[in-house]
Structures are given as structure tokens and as C-alpha cells.
Amino acid sequence: MMRVGKTRWSVAAAALAALLLGCAAPGTGGDDVQAAPTSTSASPSAVAEPAAPQADAPPNHADNNGWKRRHELSAADQRTGQKLAARIRPKLEALRAAGDFAPASTQRVLLDLGITAEAVEVTAMRTPIHQDTPPPGAVYAVRFADVGCVIGDVRPDRVMVEVTGSAAEFGCLEPFSH
Template sequence: MRGSFGIGGVAVLVTLSLAGGCANRPAEGPVWPGPSVPASAPPTESAGDAPPNYADNNNWKQRHELTAAEQAEGDRLAARIEPVLAELRAAGDFTPESTRRALLGLGLDPERFGVTAMRQPSWLDEVPVGAVFEVRFGDAGCVTGDIRPERLLVHVSGAAAEFGCLEPYTH
């Protein structure tokens, strides 16, 4: 009976081959390279389970790394913006116009900030209530966020060379 495994032997082989195949897959989904992937990597090189050229194709999203001085400047600016927008939110006012007036009321240069309405995600039938804002500071700093009924978000980061503070909406 050489070469014959019987039903029990086949079940063991199937189980082992399935287990072996799963052992090579990450437990929590694919690992996508982040900023730590060197920009000088050959274009055909792939890191982990990422598609070929993932790092090269996503370099446009990489943001300027803030220096300690830039981070401190951004934190000071965010500390000025947050209480003013928190007042708007507490009053139930989430319009882009009110957000713009609030930022102007802080004495910010209107050429250095922008405010837009929330965008309609493809899975919703209506545009969410709220406003999205960006305030540029220094050479490459951003304070970004949104104001809406369920939250106020104020975040300090560096700008991206390709698009600035707010990533363009594509869908």
C-alpha cells in the first residue's frame, strides 16, 4: 500500500498544507511600508506584502517632518484655534462661514488658511454637517482639522510637497 494514505492520511495532509500556507500570511493584514522605506529603493523592490512601487507611488503623501521649533509654533497656534472653535461647536454652529469668521477673528492671514464644507462620502446620501479647515504656518507647517456635531479635531503636522496641508479629495 505504498503511496496510499487513506482518508485519515489525506485529511492530515490537507490540514498541514493549509496550516503551512497560513503561517506565511501576517495575522493582522498586510504590512504597508511607511516613511521608513527608503526613497532610494529600486522601483521594482517591494517591502513585505506591499504592491511593487508602493513607496514610490505614495511619496506624494509624505509630509514634512516638523522641527522642534516648528512643532512648538504649531502647538501654540492650535492652542489659539481650539477654544474658539470649541465655542462654535458648543453653540451648535458648524458652518464653513462661521469657522472662517472665527479664524479671521484670531487675526490669521486669510491667505494662510482655508475652510470648506465637509465632503459627501460615497456611502452616504447627504453631506455631513460640519467644516474642514487648514491653517498654514512657517514654511511647511499645518494646523488642520474639522468641526462637526460629534467632535472637534485640531491637528498639527507638516505639509506635503505635492498638496500642502489637506490631502485632495479624489472620490
């Protein structure tokens, strides 16, 4: 009976030793073990802080969304975009005030400003998930100076006008992806 107890103890000790050696840092197992100096005073240890990930962002978020990056606008391009936006906003505000949110009407207003058809893109609002019809409104983009965009939308509750750079992958209007 005594022998069984010693065997259990030996097996438990061997398992614990294997576990400790298996969990040791590389280079500290087997013949690599070195005696550490002993000290009675506590010494502060330097522990490297892991780099904090961006809040709620996966590790490759920036790489995965690189296709969305827009060109930086120069000061001159920004001024050009602001002047264009200042011409666009009152026309779209008048359209909204008239209760006309049709994409065709938005496109007509932009073309009536003398903007070329190749520089204008207008679409209907996206249909929300679990709905059959899109909400009233139009999304638009006007490309200027080969690097800039005036983008926005016309809805019953607002007119949005924003000056931004274009993206190499898609131009002015980001494609719907979900």
C-alpha cells in the same frame, strides 16, 4: 502491439525529460550539467527568505503615495504649531457647542484670531458615497512658518486639531482623490 507500447513509453520519457530540462535552473541544461557529489547524510540547505511585503500594501505603495509626504517639522516649528493649535481649539470648541458647523463660520473664527486669509483653507465635509448631502461639519487648515499646518475638522461629535508638516504637492489639505 508491443511496438505501440514502447513508442508511448518513449514519447512519455521524452516529454518528461524536456519538462525537467525546461524547468531546470539557468545554466543547468544541456552540456552544462555537472555531477553533484552524493552524500548519505542530510545537510541543511540555505534558502534565501523573500523580503516580506508590508501587510496589505502593493509593492510600489510608498512610491505611489510619495506625493502625500509631509515636511518634517523642527522642534521650533512643532512648538509654533502647538501654540497656534492651542489658540484655535477653544474657538472651534465654542463654535461646536453653539451647534454651528458651517464652513463660513469656521473660517470667520480662524480669521478673527488674526490669521491671514492666505493661510486659511476651509471646506465642507466630503459627501460620503451613496449619499446626496455632506454631513454637518467643516474641514480646515491653517498654514504656518512655510512648512507647517494645523489641520482638523469641526463636527457635531468632535473638534479635531492636529499639527503636521505641509506637503510639497498640495500644501495642508490633501485633495480628495476617490
